[in-house]
Amino acid sequence: MSEFRNIEVIQKDQLGYIIINRPELRNALDKETLNEMTKVLEELRQDPSVGCVIFTGKGEKSFAAGADIAQLKEKTMLDALDSGGMQSVYNQIEAYEKPTIAMINGYALGGGFELAMACDIRIASSNGKIGLPELNLSIIPGAGGTQRLARLVGKGKALEMILLGKIIDAEEAKQIGLVSEVTSTENLERKAEEMGMQILSKGPLAVKLAKIVVHSGTEVDMKTGLLIEKLAQAILFSSEDKGEGTNAFLEKRQPQFSGR
Numbered sequence: 001m002s003e004f005r006n007i008e009v010i011q012k013d014q015l016g017y018i019i020i021n022r023p024e025l026r027n028a029l030d031k032e033t034l035n036e037m038t039k040v041l042e043e044l045r046q047d048p049s050v051g052c053v054i055f056t057g058k059g060e061k062s063f064a065a066g067a068d069i070a071q072l073k074e075k076t077m078l079d080a081l082d083s084g085g086m087q088s089v090y091n092q093i094e095a096y097e098k099p100t101i102a103m104i105n106g107y108a109l110g111g112g113f114e115l116a117m118a119c120d121i122r123i124a125s126s127n128g129k130i131g132l133p134e135l136n137l138s139i140i141p142g143a144g145g146t147q148r149l150a151r152l153v154g155k156g157k158a159l160e161m162i163l164l165g166k167i168i169d170a171e172e173a174k175q176i177g178l179v180s181e182v183t184s185t186e187n188l189e190r191k192a193e194e195m196g197m198q199i200l201s202k203g204p205l206a207v208k209l210a211k212i213v214v215h216s217g218t219e220v221d222m223k224t225g226l227l228i229e230k231l232a233q234a235i236l237f238s239s240e241d242k243g244e245g246t247n248a249f250l251e252k253r254q255p256q257f258s259g260r
Helices: 031-045 077-081 086-094 111-118 145-153 155-164 170-175 188-200 204-217 222-237 240-250
Strands: 007-012 015-020 052-057 062-064 100-104 107-109 121-125 129-131 167-169 181-183
Touching: 007 031, 015 031, 015 188, 031 086, 052 062, 052 111, 052 188, 062 100, 062 111, 086 111, 100 111, 100 188, 107 111, 111 129, 111 145, 121 170, 121 188, 129 170, 145 155, 167 170, 170 181, 181 188, 204 222, 204 240, 222 240
Parallel strands: 015 052, 052 100, 062 107, 100 121, 107 129, 121 181
Antiparallel strands: 007 015, 129 167
C-alpha cells in the first residue's frame, strides 16, 4: 500500500478504512486529499483481501467539514467545468464495485456530506452534524449534493436544507432517511464494523449486482429498472454462489462463497 500525506489507510480483517487525516482543518477536502483518495480506492479495488471500504475522518470532531475554502477561493468558471474534481471522485465512489460505508464522526458539511451521500450506507455518531451550507458562499453544492440529496430525502426537504443552509443533527438525519443508524461516539466504529461484516457474509456477486441494479434503476423508468433487475438475477441464477447459498440454507450451515 502506498504512503499518503492526508489520508490514513487501515485494514481490519476484510474491512479497509480510508481516514481523512487533516484534523487541524476539520478534515477539509483539498485537491491533494481527493487525489490520494482516488489512488487508494484503486489500490483497495485490486486487493482481494478487502471486501468493504469504510470512510471516516481523523478524530471525533469532523468526518469532513467540506472543501478547503482557501483553494475554493481561487476557483474559476473553467475549474467548475473541468471533468475532474470532487464531483468526479464521488461518482467513482458511488459506482465503486465494493460496498462502501460512511462512518460520520462529527461534522459532515458541504463536500464532506456529499462524500457521505456517495457511499452506499451512512451511520453517524450522536454528535454528528450534517448539512450543505454552500449558499452562504454564494455557490451551490457542486459535488453531487443537489442531486443525491433530492433522491435520498425528496425534492422538498432537499431544497429546504440547501436554500436555508440548514445543518441538522444525527437524529434528524436518521428520521429523514439520510443515515441508517445513530450511536455513541465510543460505539461508532464497532457498529460500522458489524455492518461491514454483515454485508461481507452475503454472496459477493449478489452484493456487486445489487449495487449496480439499485444505482442504475433509480436513473431510469420503472420498466427499464425492472429489466435491469431481471438480467442481473439471470446472471446470479447461473453462478456457483447461488448453488452454494441455496444448498447451505437447506443443509442448515453457513455458506462458503467463492465469488463465482
